[in-house]
Amino acid sequence: MTQTPRAVAVRDVTFGNDRPFVLIAGPCQIEGRDHALRVAEGVARAARSAGVPWVYKSSYDKANRTSLSGRRGLGMEEGLRVLEAVRDAQGCPVLTDVHDASHCAPVAEVADILQIPAFLCRQTDLLLAAGRTGAAVNVKKGQFLAPWDMAHVADKVASTGNGRILLTERGASFGYNALVADMRSLPIMARTGWPVVMDATHAAQEPGALGGASGGAREMAPVLARAAVAVGVAAVFMETHEDPDRAPSDGPVMVRLDALAGVVAALAALDRLAKARPVAA
Numbered sequence: 001m002t003q004t005p006r007a008v009a010v011r012d013v014t015f016g017n018d019r020p021f022v023l024i025a026g027p028c029q030i031e032g033r034d035h036a037l038r039v040a041e042g043v044a045r046a047a048r049s050a051g052v053p054w055v056y057k058s059s060y061d062k063a064n065r066t067s068l069s070g071r072r073g074l075g076m077e078e079g080l081r082v083l084e085a086v087r088d089a090q091g092c093p094v095l096t097d098v099h100d101a102s103h104c105a106p107v108a109e110v111a112d113i114l115q116i117p118a119f120l121c122r123q124t125d126l127l128l129a130a131g132r133t134g135a136a137v138n139v140k141k142g143q144f145l146a147p148w149d150m151a152h153v154a155d156k157v158a159s160t161g162n163g164r165i166l167l168t169e170r171g172a173s174f175g176y177n178a179l180v181a182d183m184r185s186l187p188i189m190a191r192t193g194w195p196v197v198m199d200a201t202h203a204a205q206e207p208g209a210l211g212g213a214s215g216g217a218r219e220m221a222p223v224l225a226r227a228a229v230a231v232g233v234a235a236v237f238m239e240t241h242e243d244p245d246r247a248p249s250d251g252p253v254m255v256r257l258d259a260l261a262g263v264v265a266a267l268a269a270l271d272r273l274a275k276a277r278p279v280a281a
Helices: 033-050 076-090 101-108 124-132 147-158 185-190 220-231 257-276
Strands: 008-010 013-015 022-026 054-057 094-097 113-116 136-140 165-169 196-199 235-241
Touching: 013 022, 022 033, 022 257, 033 054, 033 076, 033 235, 033 257, 054 076, 054 235, 076 094, 076 101, 101 113, 101 124, 113 124, 124 136, 124 147, 136 147, 147 165, 147 185, 165 185, 185 196, 185 220, 196 220, 220 235, 220 257, 235 257
Parallel strands: 022 054, 022 235, 054 094, 094 113, 113 136, 136 165, 165 196, 196 235
Antiparallel strands: 008 013
C-alpha cells in the first residue's frame, strides 16, 4: 500500500519526493579541514548557481574498505571538528556515516544527518541508536536487499519515534565486481512515503574490481543521476573531489568538482520537468 508522501526537514533544507531535489555532495572521506572547506565552497557554488538546496557529505571513518591497507579517514573526534567547521562556514546541513551504535549520540551532536552504510542497513541496534538521537537518518539500501524490504528497515528507525527518515538506492549486486541500478526501486521505495535518494556515484561502482580496492565508471554517475531525477527523487547523492584520481577512496566514481556545476544544472532542469508532469505510480 502506498503511504502519503512525507517531508523531512533538516535545518533549512526539506526533502520530499514531490519537492525540488536536494543535492548531497562532498568527498568520500574527510581528508582535512582546509580540503573540506575548499570542496564545500565548490559544492555551494554549484548548488547555488542551479538554485538547488544542498547538504555536505563526508565520512570520518570508512570502516568498510575493501582491504586492510585502505585509508579509513581521520577518525570520529577530528572528523567531527572538520564537519563542524564546514557547517559553520557554509550554514549547510552536514551528513556522515556511522558504523557503530555507540557512535550515534556523539556524532548527532554535530551531524544533521546520520547515514547507515548499505552493508549495515539491517543492523537493528545501529538503526535504533541512530533513530533515538532525533537526527535525520539516511539508510542506504543494501546491495543484497530488495527495494520493498526497505519498508521494514524504515520501520525500525520509526519505532524510536523518529519521523526523519531517508532511503537511498545505491545499486544491487549483479554477479561479482558489478552493480546494476534498477530504477524501479525508486518508486517502489517511495511507496513507503519516505523521501528517496539516488546515490549516483556508488551505483557506478565496481566493488573490488581493482583487487584491493573498488573500481567504477565515473562517467556513468551523471547518467544514473539523470535517470533517477527523471523518475522522480527527493535527493541525489554524488561524491565529488577536485582530483578524484588521487583521492584516498572511491576516486574512480567521484565526479570532478569542476564538472559538478554543469551536472547539477542539468539535473535541476530535468527535476523541474519531471515534477511538473509526475508519472502515476
